[in-house]
Amino acid sequence: MPAGSALFSENNLRSFTTSIFLQIGCSEAHASLAADVLLRADLRGIDSHGVARLAGYVRLWEKGRINATPDITIVHETPTTATVDGDSGLGLVIAPFAMNLAIEKASVYGSGWVAVRNSNHFGIAGYHALMAAERQMIGMAMTNASPLVAPTFTTERLLGTNPICYAFPAGNHPPVVVDMATSAAANGKLEIAQRKNDPLPGGWVQTAGGESSTDAHALKSGGSLLPLGSDREHGSHKGFGLGATVDILSAVLSGANYGPWVPPFVSFIDPLPDLPGKGIGHFLGAMRVDGFRPVAEFHHHIDQWIDRFKAAKPIDPLQPLIIPGEPELQAAHDRKKNGIPLVDAVVSDLNTLAEKFNIQKLEG
Amino acid sequence: MPAGSALFSENNLRSFTTSIFLQIGCSEAHASLAADVLLRADLRGIDSHGVARLAGYVRLWEKGRINATPDITIVHETPTTATVDGDSGLGLVIAPFAMNLAIEKASVYGSGWVAVRNSNHFGIAGYHALMAAERQMIGMAMTNASPLVAPTFTTERLLGTNPICYAFPAGNHPPVVVDMATSAAANGKLEIAQRKNDPLPGGWVQTAGGESSTDAHALKSGGSLLPLGSDREHGSHKGFGLGATVDILSAVLSGANYGPWVPPFVSFIDPLPDLPGKGIGHFLGAMRVDGFRPVAEFHHHIDQWIDRFKAAKPIDPLQPLIIPGEPELQAAHDRKKNGIPLVDAVVSDLNTLAEKFNIQKLEG
Numbered sequence: 152m153p154a155g156s157a158l159f160s161e162n163n164l165r166s167f168t169t170s171i172f173l174q175i176g177c178s179e180a181h182a183s184l185a186a187d188v189l190l191r192a193d194l195r196g197i198d199s200h201g202v203a204r205l206a207g208y209v210r211l212w213e214k215g216r217i218n219a220t221p222d223i224t225i226v227h228e229t230p231t232t233a234t235v236d237g238d239s240g241l242g243l244v245i246a247p248f249a250m251n252l253a254i255e256k257a258s259v260y261g262s263g264w265v266a267v268r269n270s271n272h273f274g275i276a277g278y279h280a281l282m283a284a285e286r287q288m289i290g291m292a293m294t295n296a297s298p299l300v301a302p303t304f305t306t307e308r309l310l311g312t313n314p315i316c317y318a319f320p321a322g323n324h325p326p327v328v329v330d331m332a333t334s335a336a337a338n339g340k341l342e343i344a345q346r347k348n349d350p351l352p353g354g355w356v357q358t359a360g361g362e363s364s365t366d367a368h369a370l371k372s373g374g375s376l377l378p379l380g381s382d383r384e385h386g387s388h389k390g391f392g393l394g395a396t397v398d399i400l401s402a403v404l405s406g407a408n409y410g411p412w413v414p415p416f417v418s419f420i421d422p423l424p425d426l427p428g429k430g431i432g433h434f435l436g437a438m439r440v441d442g443f444r445p446v447a448e449f450h451h452h453i454d455q456w457i458d459r460f461k462a463a464k465p466i467d468p469l470q471p472l473i474i475p476g477e478p479e480l481q482a483a484h485d486r487k488k489n490g491i492p493l494v495d496a497v498v499s500d501l502n503t504l505a506e507k508f509n510i511q512k513l514e515g
Numbered sequence: 516m517p518a519g520s521a522l523f524s525e526n527n528l529r530s531f532t533t534s535i536f537l538q539i540g541c542s543e544a545h546a547s548l549a550a551d552v553l554l555r556a557d558l559r560g561i562d563s564h565g566v567a568r569l570a571g572y573v574r575l576w577e578k579g580r581i582n583a584t585p586d587i588t589i590v591h592e593t594p595t596t597a598t599v600d601g602d603s604g605l606g607l608v609i610a611p612f613a614m615n616l617a618i619e620k621a622s623v624y625g626s627g628w629v630a631v632r633n634s635n636h637f638g639i640a641g642y643h644a645l646m647a648a649e650r651q652m653i654g655m656a657m658t659n660a661s662p663l664v665a666p667t668f669t670t671e672r673l674l675g676t677n678p679i680c681y682a683f684p685a686g687n688h689p690p691v692v693v694d695m696a697t698s699a700a701a702n703g704k705l706e707i708a709q710r711k712n713d714p715l716p717g718g719w720v721q722t723a724g725g726e727s728s729t730d731a732h733a734l735k736s737g738g739s740l741l742p743l744g745s746d747r748e749h750g751s752h753k754g755f756g757l758g759a760t761v762d763i764l765s766a767v768l769s770g771a772n773y774g775p776w777v778p779p780f781v782s783f784i785d786p787l788p789d790l791p792g793k794g795i796g797h798f799l800g801a802m803r804v805d806g807f808r809p810v811a812e813f814h815h816h817i818d819q820w821i822d823r824f825k826a827a828k829p830i831d832p833l834q835p836l837i838i839p840g841e842p843e844l845q846a847a848h849d850r851k852k853n854g855i856p857l858v859d860a861v862v863s864d865l866n867t868l869a870e871k872f873n874i875q876k877l878e879g
């Protein structure tokens with residue numbers, strides 16, 4: 152456990168988080184679902200997307216930018232496609248609604264694809280994609296996000312870290328879960344370097360003028376994150392292309408905001424005027440494995456795929472190949488048993504919420 | 516035009532290429548379609564995937580690894596999903612068959628997804644994805660390929676450059692076409708450096724032992740291409756995750772070969788024994804834009820998306836942002852008008868074919 156942090160049980164954090172969502176007016180079902188999405192991030196070791204964000208959601212609610220009692224509706228539909236309007240609700244409950252719709256469509260027709268507008272931050276993409284994988288479907292989830300990434304050759308932040316997730320069910324092995332930001336580094340890694348006063352590796356950020364930088368604070372002086380690939384020579388145009396794909400599928404297709412107009416997650420920055428769409432956008436999909444081949448055959452071959460890749464000759468015998476999703480599952484096993492570490496700043500943030508809503512404080 | 520090359524008209528190359536495919540026994544329809552896929556690559560400036568590969572296809576046919584008269588069949592199906600067996604045919608004709616099936620399904624149900632096994636190299640992914648975009652659908656195409664890329668932390672070539680393509684129709688603008696290998700650099704770029712005897716930038720390849728290398732010949736001594744991201748610190752696990760996603764969708768889902776078992780494109784390397792599947796695999800999809808929102812609305816917003824990104828402040832005023840697909844379209848305009856440049860080695864290769872099949876040689 153890192154210094155300046157304490158351990159909390161899953162149950163403790165879950166009931167605390169549920170209470171806060173109830174306090175801002177969410178229904179029982181929404182509060183418990185939203186808490187489940189955040190807790191899953193903490194369990195899986197993706198600390199930046201778990202309860203550490205709870206205060207941020209509350210601040211957006213205080214600003215009137217999150218509706219705790221949304222009327223989530225399907226505004227456009229074919230047998231296997233739909234667009235959902237989230238009515239400014241929590242992405243944490245809108246995305247599961249949309250994924251359930253995709254899964255229903257896939258159950259009947261083989262596949263289902265749902266674009267979402269008028270939503271907010273949806274937590275970890277893996278949560279939603281795994282909903283499909285648990286039903287022997289291939290799950291896909293992506294979202295656009297606050298603009299922080301400058302496309303290749305430019306100095307303007309026009310894309311978010313726009314994650315893409317694919318989850319594949321397996322047989323004897325746990326699911327393969329590819330869950331990745333389309334930037335070279337996630338913002339959370341910059342925050343860690345800031346706390347430690349460490350320089351960044353080159354290729355993560357650039358200055359306001361577009362020069363390569365190792366300053367962990369570069370974004371505070373007009374700098375930008377760089378797309379996956381870091382520079383043109385190493386394929387940053389591909390990272391830009393992936394981020395653009397996420398932006399178009401999530402927002403241009405759904406009627407959400409895109410590019411520089413995506414409303415910031417932080418409540419102290421107001422959205423731009425004259426927005427072209429509503430809220431932020433997501434795109435979710437599910438395909439039945441047995442729409443392509445019998446599930447048992449697929450399980451046999453994906454298990455063989457996993458076994459073969461795990462057996463790959465390592466450069467360093469102490470660092471074998473990592474199957475996507477494996478470290479997160481390992482973290483979940485450990486943290487369910489031993490507790491979830493939260494840094495003191497997060498605990499203090501959560502306890503400020505506890506005071507505000509007059510509920511019991513967290514104790515490590 | 517580069518030194519050591521000559522210009523050829525589209526029509527000249529098209530009739531030459533069609534003749535060769537007819538000579539190996541393809542039907543008129545297949546020969547003309549296969550030639551169209553190769554010519555589109557040359558027109559779009561993706562020289563590595565055009566007629567330069569014609570001799571390679573012929574050599575695979577001579578080895579009995581390509582069937583010129585395949586019986587392409589649908590072996591598994593739901594309303595919106597299918598698996599196609601390509602009967603060892605040319606990927607150049609199997610992939611369009613599969614994409615047409617995806618488009619038909621999307622026309623009726625909103626979306627269509629087709630996994631393909633028992634195929635061969637399908638040319639440029641963009642050709643297939645654009646078939647959907649021309650019908651106001653979002654097109655997606657991916658394929659696995661000969662293993663050249665070592666996953667993060669390993670020294671084994673377990674993945675191909677496994678490209679992903681998304682094509683989005685636009686209104687007043689041409690389609691946005693994201694078409695990218697999931698490796699840091701494509702093999703074609705190494706070949707250019709080899710011809711010029713130039714060192715590579717770091718981050719493209721590693722040695723057989725897994726050390727970073729700038730040797731353009733590194734693959735010939737057991738080295739590997741690196742995934743997009745180049746190293747762990749810059750996100751190579753994401754490039755690996757994307758390549759893995761392509762491999763699983765294209766081959767584990769379809770019943771093709773995956774990982775190290777993907778049969779090599781070059782005819783002088785035999786496939787491994789005890790293959791787990793058939794041929795190489797592709798995955799193609801189409802989603803109707805009006806399955807999500809009216810086409811006119813989508814056109815309006817994607818045009819605004821393109822305009823806003825094109826207006827992004829450049830680092831260097833002489834190098835503005837590039838919309839994915841724009842350079843390829845510009846190349847196609849130029850080359851349709853001025854001709855397609857082929858390097859002498861390719862012309863000589865093609866004229867060896869001409870002699871073998873007793874057809875008229877190319878003249879620049």
